[in-house]
Amino acid sequence: MNSILNPDAPEFYPHLETVTQNGYTSVNKTLKASTYLPSGESQEILKTFTNFNIIKCQLTENIIVQSNQIVINELPTMLKNDDLEHNMETIIDVNDVMLDRVNINIDAESGTSKPNDQLVNNSRNVSAWNDGPVHAKIKMGSTSFFGAKHIPRPQLTFKDTIDNSENLWVPKITEKPNNIKPLALNLLYNDDGEAIGYEHPYKEELDLYHPPLEFTDRGPEPPIFPPPLEETNFTYIDTEALLDELVKHLETVKELAIDLEHHAYRTYQGITCLMQITTNEGGDFILDTLALREHIYRLNVIFTNPTKVKVFHGAESDVLWLQRDFGVYVVGLFDTHQAAKALKFPGLGLKNLLMYYCNVDIDKKYQLADWRIRPLPQELIDYARMDTHYLLYIWRQMKHDLLQAAAEQPQLLLSVFEQSRQVCGLTYNKEIIKEDSHMPMYIRSRKLFNARQMAALKILYKWRDSQARLLDESPKYLLPNHMMLALAESLPREVQGVNAICYPVPPFVKQNLITIHKMLLSCRQLPVEPQLYQMPTSIRNMVNAVRYTASYNVHDLSHFPDISEEQQVNMDNATLLTKDLKCQPDILAFKDTSNSNKNKDIVSSLNVDAKLFIPPYERYRKYRSLAQVEEMEEYKCKEAKIAAISKGNELIETEVLAKVQQAKEQIEYDTKKKGTKVDDVVVSNNVHLETKSQRKRKISSDKVEGKDDTDRIIQNPTKETKSNHKLENIYKNINYKKFYSDKDTGKANPKMKFRKQK
Template sequence: MQFSRGIGNHGYESYEPCGVGATCTDALVQSTQLSNKLPSKDNWEYYMTFTSFQKTMKSEGTKILHIVAKILSNQKVKGNISQRDVDEQLDLVVDANDTILEHVANNLDEMDGIRRNPEVELVEASIAPTISGSWNVNKQMMVPNVHRPNHVNRSSTAAPTVRLLTAKNIERPQVKFKDRLDNSSTPFEPRIKDKPNALKPLSILLEMSEDGEWPEELADMAADLARYSEIAVDLEHHSYRTFQGITCLMQISTRDTDYIIDTLELRDKLHCLNDVFTNPSVVKVFHGADHDVEWLQRDLSVYLVNLFDTHQAAKALDFPQLSLAYLLQHYCKVTANKQYQLADWRIRPLPKELRNYAREDTHYLLYIYDTMKNALLDAANGNTNILESVLQQSTEICKKRYWKPILTEDSHMGVYRRSKKLFDNQQMFALKELYRWRDKVAREEDESIGFILPNHMMLQIADTLPREMQGILACCNPIPTTVRKNLVNLHQIVLKAREQPLTKLVLEEEISRVRVPAPSWQKINLDGALHCPHDLSRLGDFRDDLPTLMGDTSASSNRAPSRTPPLVQQAPFVTVFQPLEAQQDDDYSDLTMKPSEVKQLTFVCPYERYKLVRPYVDAQNASEQQAPGQDSVPVEEDEGDEDRIRRIRDHFFKVSAVAVKSEPKPVVKEENMEPLRKQLTKKRKHPETDTYNEEEEEPASSVSQPRQKQSRIEELVETDSKASSKSAEM
């Protein structure tokens, strides 16, 4: 309808007089009708079993691809559709349709007289920082004799203002990239094409590039850079209107030339710089290359070898400031023009102010490198130890790898901890779901999370949990465009969060995953005698086999042997806990003594002793409390200690006799009698020769057990008699 209306404005009532339009429309209608009659799904598999049908579909498909390739070439759409698989062909056709429709819309607007201005419209904003006093004024701004480069505008440095330079109608550079941006959570895959100056071969399957020729200017620059032993490099990056970020500009300076490279236009061709950037004989001078190394890998497939970071050198020299502006002022007496730090580097064509600003970053960097290298040698009194440490730190920066941002279950906790807020279960649920929604939308639309929904707005929504949609908009000032488009989805997240309980129920499987609380540090008396900071034996990973100044502590060292003899497993000489019948000699083949050689003693616990003595004590108490008219146990008045001991012994004999009768006799098999006799063998001592007679043996019998009881009682009586005699003496 829009096409016919545009033609009608030029004098045609419909598209009928236009023969070309009628022919195209009829052909499209007929092609659509025929395509709908093709078999689908199960019928397609059935028809593909016929050879004639397969040949026809293959020939027609080749013709269609040839026609589509001509259309794409006519519309200046980059890409060869015949060398792609089905999914990539579909993506290329979709992108081509968008481009063609954009051209159609521009042509229709031009025909209607509504031509949109394709040129970039610059928008500039200046912010003057507030100065609290005259002492804080930048004195170098007021000194007229300070040297400035010729390409820097002197009037622009008259006031210390920060200028934000952006533009309207900026075309997104991601649309022109040949390599599609992968914002998924899959790991980053390097796209390196070759590996010059390699110590190990490239073990990545490479794809053939369609445009293998380099621009003539790029080839000349690479050849010129190879002639120098030092080059200075810097990058300009943009991260607000893209998810992962884009390297927009590269500046390279030699001793004679300054190069400014458009990395948006030459994104897929700058891997040729690896010949110079990986050459160990060429020093690459950067200032603060921590992020530059990752950006080069991600966007340009360029890697660094032999780096010198002036930021690390400034740390080693203990400078009060580590910025490039301070180094320029300190060594070159040049006041850096840092008014365009927040500029949008996607602007094309690049304004003159931004070109001069970018050139200044590397123009003086090689001179700073020479001066700082001499300063590092002077700081070490002519030695190279400090310089080597800076080079080692720069080498560690070169080893960095780019990792894509990946969403995890605890990704939102970083924002929550930095906010220092206290959320309940409902608010934490809302924060987690809002964070996941923001990450998903940012990946799909290739926008930064700050552009989709800034952190402070997300925390405000999760904190207030507004009931109405207008409450969500009230939490955002200014309101992001993505929030307006997805207002219904955000409202559903908030309503779902309000349905959650205030306190979260902890499941049993979650208890095992609870983090161990951090140990509470106790106060330590540093002046105390027990405080030893070098005693690390309390730690779990403590090791005492590390080498020391006295020599190696391993077994192969020449240290003197320890005086402590090695531990040997031995059997006990006396046992009272385990019966010897349960032990076998074969089980103790590695011991010094066998169970049959161990002397066994009968152990009587204190409670058993108490039960044996209790009847005697009760009898004594009863006799003392007996009435005067009753018969009592006659007790001699002149009874001595010997008579008392004899009477106690007779009492124990009576008690032991009763105990022996009540105990069941052990059942011993005939086959086990022989080892039992050996165990119960007693060595008797000859009274005259004072030696042991091994020939005299007492056969084991049922009387052995009462004898053991009797000997035990005798020992107890003897102990009690000694105790009583001592008490009598006292």
């Protein structure tokens, strides 16, 4: 058996075909399964279970044993069982060695350098870089990668100047065919009076658009299934004359399917490289939009005609690319992606629609191809044609399904046209870098940076963006995100540290190595805050939700077929396994704290800052003791208050009787002395007589409390008596505080209230 990657290779491994075809799939499934493993606090909680530690330790040991079989072939060092830092460094070194060997072999195969020269001298042959683009096609199982080196930058040949500044993007449209309102570029402003963009040139036409009846009614005949690619007419358009012929052909059709191929890795805003158009009458067309960039605007006559339906799949990006690069707009769109949403399909991609309606299984293996390659290889041409070849047939079938789902009523179909109309109303605007533009990348990384690290990330992000605008390169090409995060996290002191983190070093980093190092050193001079960087509450809640999501389904891996129970764990040797692998739980909650807490009182044990963990039941017992003590103190306080009140009542009654007796004796004494008959008497608070002009109060003999007649102090007045006297309140100035001490109660008693007697 020969190797698929190299048919001329000898038979050196009996299962090479299985390894190369299934290896990528196995690694991909393994990576997906690893995202469901617990991490952070979820892992700390699960480490409290013995069974989890046993399985974790067994899997760790198996992974280390298998990895060492690969590592030993590259480096003499081995992975260790309980040294995470050492293992990470070893894996990085092994990957670097293997990638270097792969790069050497690719350069040797493409003719850039020879194997022997590469080992002797790392300098490349300069003349090889000027020989033109070098195409490379690599196949890994069912996945193919198509790329090229030394491709001339197409931006250098464009007649229109590319503006990557943060100034407002001005629409390129100069003519407005099929207009209801003449062309006018109107600025839009926000609430603060700042200009934020231009109004859509076809806004009036889109607001008044309604699909023709022929596109909302069921057709008289079922659609014809398109023939295969080999039997369909194909035209490659790369000249102005062929473009004019295409426009004439499109004026005669009612339906056309459109798709675009885009490249964004070696340019800042992106470049539209290809346009695919398919009609039932003319077949498939591919337009070289790099060669015809200044002439594509002529398609506005067709794309803005409301009597023609333009079928796209997922047109949100395509509509913006047409505006940005060519000044082309769309009126009369039907988006099959929006139709799939309305029909509630489980899969919304074009691959799913082709399989459902056409029973055609396409492979999106060239989705990441470099579409700047010229001339286009036949594989890329066939791949591009498949995006629109069956799209008109799918649109007819989806229209039938939408009408059938709504009982032959056009409401559901019209809703898809409405969603597509809103997609057409999108307008392109440049990306603006703000103060917090780096935060989405920081949140996705799930890292925790201090003040220095956040400052480094922010300054690197802004500097990278400014350089990308200047050089018209994508920021990720100049400095990948993972390298920028690693630089901000490590803040290397030496220049060699930057090279070590960014290995393999991108060309842009090599040219600006000193600048990057100076920025990192300046961030090291900043003060380090004691707390971690405080994210906004909404962002922090979102991060926590993402972190804790995996903890609910950490054991539910049944949907991964590669995760099986082939490796059994011997539960009888659980204790021995955990002892040998040093995986006992290291959480303080499960350490014996009984001896350390014997001599500590309740208050110190309940301290939230205590380093030792108190089990819940022990904490409950101590809290219960405190509660009982508080209840006893409260009960004693209530008893003291009741006793003081009762004692005060007795003293008040005794003193009142004494005062009444004293007043009675004084009245009798004054009466005998003056020798007058007293019908009305007045007793003041000081127990002496008052005049008639003073305020008086009658005291009835049957209202005065007393057991015998001697307790009465005043008799009812007779009718003949002209002067009426009133006994004033004798309780007014009595000091009740002296009747009980502060020991009986901690609070002052309220004033005693007595009902007035008549």
